[in-house]
Amino acid sequence: MDSTAELLSISAFARRVGLTPSALRFYDDCRVLPPASVDGTTGYRYYTPDQEERAALLRGLRAAGVPLAEVAVVLDGPGSEARTVLERHRERVRERTRAADAAIESVLRSLDGARAPAEVTLGGVELASAARQVVPAAGADERYPAVGCVLIEIEDGEIRFVATDRYRLSLRTLRPLAVKGPPGRLLLAAEVLAGLGGWAARAAEVTLEVHPDAARAHGLGEVRELPVSRERFPGYREMLSALTPPAHRAVVDRAELAGAVERCGPARAVVLALAGDRLSVSPVDGLSRAVVLTAVRQDAGSARVGFDPAVLLSALESSVGPDVLLEIATPAEPVVVRSADQGGFTTLVMPVALGPKEGALS
Incomplete structure (x- = not known):
């Protein structure tokens, strides 16, 4: 590379290739689209124009619903093997392409009339999806009313929903x-x-108008007054910044993992055990009903973490896209469940304590 003028910031590169910065960070973590350079002081990622072709192909494969494990084969494997992978998934690709076409058509319709009379305008389906994903994580304990709320933040060109x-x-x-x-x-x-999400799902777009002491939602030719809570929401940024860097990362098929958790039945806990390129899912009372899934990993070693199956299943069902990235630091610290498709979605799930032999790797 002759000069730093060829470097593009993550935001500029995202605009050029049609991916979100959240998705680019996800693909860097998964090692399928690492940046050309990372600033050693700030940690900012930079890309070069010659990465656009790979990014465009990656975007197309993901829009078609190809799992990351198979995306890596198509991008980096022999041509014959890539063809076999794509032909094997032809029917699923066609179905997912129809779904992607419908989603794109919805967004295009909203873009045609997008205006910003207030602070933020977004697709009604996207707002409904965000509500569906984060609301299950809100608390129901009357002693802590703040955790019964969802925080909405608008800054840096993004809107964040936190529960x-x-x-x-x-x-x-x-x-x-x-x-x-x-x-x-x-x-x-x-x-x-x-309730706002259910209403917004019928609208091509919704504008949220936020004032210091009031808020309104515009859509479907009407205005809805939104009752604003005065509670003090927990400092979620501090929670995220205090996370221990993950010792293990594993990408797994989301639907397969959710199905494996469901098959564990009403167990006290479900155990996820990583070893090599496999993820074993079993009830805490033994491995007789264990389900073994394929995992894409860049690190070595093994890990064993227990979860309340209902909590883990809720996190998986709320995610979007065919895959999830599990980031595990220690068995006693929150596990990060990340998704990048259709916008960035991250869930932190607290593990449950396991006995020394519960869910041990075989």
Whole structure:
């Protein structure tokens, strides 16, 4: 590379290739699209124009629903093997392409009339999706009313929805169609956001108008007044910054993992055990019903973590896209469940304690 003028920031590169910065960070973590350079001081990622072709192919494969394990084969494997992979998934690709076409058509319709009379305008389906994903993580304990709310933040060209019940934390990040005015912050009761999501799902786009003491939603030719909570939401940024760097990362098929957790039945806990390129899922009372899944990993070693199956299943069902990235630090610290498709979605799930022999690797 002759000069740093050829480097593109993650935001500039994202605009050129049609991916979100959240997705680019996800693909860097998965080692399928690492940046050309990372600033050693700031950690900022930079890309070069010659990476656009790989990014475009990656975007196309992901839009078609090809799992990351197979994406790596298509991008880096022999041509004959790549063809075999794609032919094997032809029917699923066609079905997912129809779904992608429908989603793109919905977004294009919203873009045609997008205006920003207030602070942030986004697709109604996206707002409904964000509400569906984060509301289950809100708390129901009347002693802690703040955790019964969802925090909505508008800044840096993004809108973030955050909910936590102190045992898990869900964060959904979206790129709005339009943003106007200063940063905004809004706290809504979880049931209010759930109702707003159900209403917004019927709208091509919704504009949220946020004032210091009030908020409104514009859509479907009407205006909805939103009751704003005065509670103080927990410092979720501090929670995220305090996370121990992960010792293990594993990409797994989301639907297969959810199905394996469901098959464990009403167990006290479900055990996820990593070893090599496999992820074993079993009830805590033994491995007789263990389900072994393929995992894409860049690190070595093994790990064993227990979860409340209902909490883990809720996190998986709330995610989007065919794959999830599990980031495990220690068996006693929150496990990060990340998804990048259709906008960034991250859930922190607290593990449960396991006995020394419970779910041991075979």
